[in-house]
Amino acid sequence: MEYLLKLLLCLICVVTNARTMSINGSALMRYDPCGLGVLYFDKVTDRLWLGVMNFDLYSNLANVEAEMSFGHEVSVFSDKNLAVFNNNSNKNRYKFIANISNVKKITFYVGLINNNNNDNSSNLPLVTEFQLNNITLCNSDIKTSMAVENLNVTENEVDDYHHLCGRKSLDHTELLSVRTEARAGDFPWHVAIFIMDFNTADEEYYCGGNIISRTAILTAGHCMRKGGKNIETNRIKIVAGVSDRDDLYQVGRQVQIAEEAILHPSYTDKLATADLAVIKVNRLEYTKYVQPICLWGPVYNKQKLFGIQAIVVGFGQTETNQPSKVLRSTYTVIQNDTTCLDFSANIYQELLNEFTFCAGYGPNSNINPRNGDSGGGLVLGVLQPDHRISLFLRGVLSKCGVSPRHTDCDPTFYVVYTDVSPYYGWVYHHSGLKFTVNIPS
Structure with a gap:
């Protein structure tokens, strides 16, 4: 009987363009000292954090000796794979020793000791210095260098403008909350x-998009279509730098009217393959609120993505089926194609191929993008030679499933992304980008 019900459900499911975010559960807070790839802390309670040292990114390490200084006194509790020593009676500096030949991820707990500080840093396991095998990866000087001005790697404004992609200023790099409303930046x-109506002077929020250069936004191809027709370019309005899309006075807000909208030549309304468009604008100003994302490619193999956690954001419908004017974010997991096909071959058979992939936590999570999130990006963190993480755009949200339970995107279904990597050359050609190494010179 259960099989028949599922079969019946799948037979009457349809696919729609995933046009905000359905989120269940409490917010998740992560602290990344200096934006490092090897060390982060996840909040457990107000006074307890789970520390993680992830050495998957360092394949040549076998033995680890790390030293960590905190901005205030803490208590550290280790697991069986990690020896912890306290060399300071004030309990603000610890040494960690581990053999990681058989395990690449070690965890420990940090308890915050009550103090008289009233600043927000007293609620964090604030790391003031971190050394790994006698190499300093994080300290006050490194944090000072992470000002937004240092993302510009040219001294003067020149025609050949160089800027670091996938990086944020310090106050938005170290502390991030997901599964909740976002801050600007x-x-x-x-x-x-937005799509403007010149007859009524109204504006309709339509899709999300991703800044890939000062003059180009990458979004879904279907976001440039309405009623089976291309949308007139001068009706397309881009609002950048905001967490509240309706706040006309939010600090950091920038508005651009599209100068050109370029659909990928292989785009079709029905499929997720090549569901991409580049919107050309006059010129965005890079600030702490407006920064470009790195573009993944040109080498790609989506099988290496399966099981990886990624971040997605959007302004679309919430779990209450109401539109959200505030940007929301969540983690998602990239799934093997067979997972989505087993859930509903009727929906995903036609959508999944070497140029697309599916993601989501599954039918019991109710955590997913929804209507209004189309064109938004699926973003992955990649370790760079300076030991910090840069964020890369790997997918653009294309399709979702609609069941009889919902009139719009059903948050219990997996969603399908267009993989941007196969189209790397096409995107670069239309965005004015030039390839450079993504670290400061």
């Missing part, structure tokens, strides 16, 4: 796309 590459 937390996801500075994400924009809101």
